[in-house]
Amino acid sequence: LLRSFSQICRRDMSSLRSRPYTVVVEGNIGSGKTTFMDHFKQYEDVALFSEPVDKWTNVESHNLLGIMYKDPKKWAMTFQSYVQLTMVNMHKQRCPEPIKMMERSLYSARFCFVENLYENGYLDGPEYVVLDEWFKWICSNLDIGVDMIVYLRTHPEVALERMKLRGREEESCVSLSYLRQLHNLHEKWLCPGGVPITSPPVYVVDANRSFSEMEKEMKRISPLICNRNN
Ligand code: DCP
Numbered sequence: 001l002l003r004s005f006s007q008i009c010r011r012d013m014s015s016l017r018s019r020p021y022t023v024v025v026e027g028n029i030g031s032g033k034t035t036f037m038d039h040f041k042q043y044e045d046v047a048l049f050s051e052p053v054d055k056w057t058n059v060e061s062h063n064l065l066g067i068m069y070k071d072p073k074k075w076a077m078t079f080q081s082y083v084q085l086t087m088v089n090m091h092k093q094r095c096p097e098p099i100k101m102m103e104r105s106l107y108s109a110r111f112c113f114v115e116n117l118y119e120n121g122y123l124d125g126p127e128y129v130v131l132d133e134w135f136k137w138i139c140s141n142l143d144i145g146v147d148m149i150v151y152l153r154t155h156p157e158v159a160l161e162r163m164k165l166r167g168r169e170e171e172s173c174v175s176l177s178y179l180r181q182l183h184n185l186h187e188k189w190l191c192p193g194g195v196p197i198t199s200p201p202v203y204v205v206d207a208n209r210s211f212s213e214m215e216k217e218m219k220r221i222s223p224l225i226c227n228r229n230n
Contacts, residue, residue: 001132002111002189006199009145019143020047020095023225024105026190027152028183029174030163031207032214033103036152039218040101043226047097051104052086057170066170072122080117080131083109084138091144099225106144110135112185119181146200150221151190152207156180 025033033051040046056065059082068079087106110132118128138144154162156179163171163179187194196202203224205217 002192004139005107005111005189006197008139009147009200019091019145020098020100021148022091022146023099023101023148023150024107024146025101025103025150025152026105026108026186027207028154028156028159028179028186029171030159030161030166030179031152031154032162033152035211035214036150036205036207036218037101037103039215040222040225043099043222045097045226046099046101047095049090049093049095049100049102052090055086056082063170069170069173072117072120076117076122077127077131080109080114080123081134083113084131084134088138088142088144092142101225102146105146106135106138107146107189108186111189112182115185116178116181148200148225149190149202150225151186151196151202151204153186153191153204154183154207156183158208159183 025036027033037048037050040048053065056079057063064075064079064082067075084106087104087109090102091106114123114128114131114135117123123131156176159179160174160176163174190197190202191204196204203221205214205221207214209217
């Protein structure tokens, strides 16, 4: 499945292409995706699509993120099924600007979070298969390719610190070992064998650094995203 990721992204480079140049920002929980994206507010040709965490915590007044962390065995399937829906919605949302920058994607949901929940026994075989069948159907029938991935790579220890500082109530039970597992799955997907994949291109950012150091990195990376034809 991981191997077919490049094909999914390449396939729709055809005349059927219906999407803007799509950049996806990925990285562990607490890696700084929101801060990174905030930097791009100043560019008129970039439309920002933030992750719909507010929807996940309030679907008709149900806090799916909260109940998933409290009782993952019972609610992981429900939660990831809803994440998949909101992610497809984000991939398909109209975007008048030439560049679409998204926080996370259908792919990190599938390759990192769903995989991890299955490996930990929080998703049973049948649940995992149903999520995967939906994923494969979406990939085969909708143009949800991405053109570039910015990977904010952090040590799980740093991600944990930032997550604690932020203090999102639902995440109070997230442990270092959970973040380590997620880190390993991001690495396996985006940098197998320590080397970033090239299709789509993955730009790896050392996101362990302080905010001011990251500002410099963002200035360096923005021309790659915003002035690709210049
Ligand atoms: N989440 C999940 N399954 C997914 C996507 C996210 O369980 N498919 C969870 C993990 C977090 C919360 O949703 O508890 C939000 O996670 P993100 O890493 O996507 O967003 P952050 O707000 O942590 O990003 P950052 O701190 O990098 O800005």
